[in-house]
Amino acid sequence: METNGGVIRPTPQQARAALADTEQIHASTTALSATPWPLWFTTALTLYIAAIPQVYGGLVAASEWLLPKVAWAVVMVVMTAAYLALFAVAATTWKKKTGVALRLNVLPKRATVPMAVGLPALLVGSPIAFRATGEPVWLFAASAVGAAVSIAFHLTFVRLHRKNS
Incomplete structure (x- = not known):
């Protein structure tokens, strides 16, 4: 470093090195904000x-089902309330851990x-198909596909985070 009076x-x-460090910090912050949810969530x-x-x-069945x-x-x-409570805990924990609010953008x-389009269609369409046909296979297939999509989505963002880190 030079001194001037x-x-x-x-x-x-x-x-230049300081600017490169600033860019790296910016990229790191962006990667952190895209990191997937904690495994428990x-x-x-x-x-x-x-x-x-x-x-x-069960709600839309023509007659009582199970x-x-x-x-x-x-x-x-109860299930929705538990999900919303866990979502709030995950978001708060994430913000405390990283200093960055959860952002989907x-x-x-x-x-x-x-x-955002396909999963709701699957989760709402399968009970409608069940009501129309009376076949519970629609419900179980939608459960399996929905769980697979959830896991795949999580793994995609794990990979995205590793690539950006």
Whole structure:
């Protein structure tokens, strides 16, 4: 470093290195904000997604299916409340851990848009198909596909995070 009347000025090489460090910190922050959920929340989310078709199927069934409709409604409310509470805990924990709020706008649209459209269609369409046909295979197939999509989505963002880190 050079001194000029008491003022310390970095050399051009030091200034470039500092700028490169700033870019690396910016890239790191972006990668952190795209990091997947913690494993415990991913597991809870996958179980929630897998349960929705059966519970919703029980609600829309032409007649009582396995449980009374009131019981299915209670299960749906309790399940959704538990999911929302876990979501709040995961978001708070994430912000405390990284200092960055959870943001979906940094995730690639080529992955989020198909999931945002396809998963609800799958989870709502299968109970409708079940009501129309009376065949519970629609519900179980939707559960399996929904769980697989949830796990694949998580693994995609694990890979994205590793690539950006």
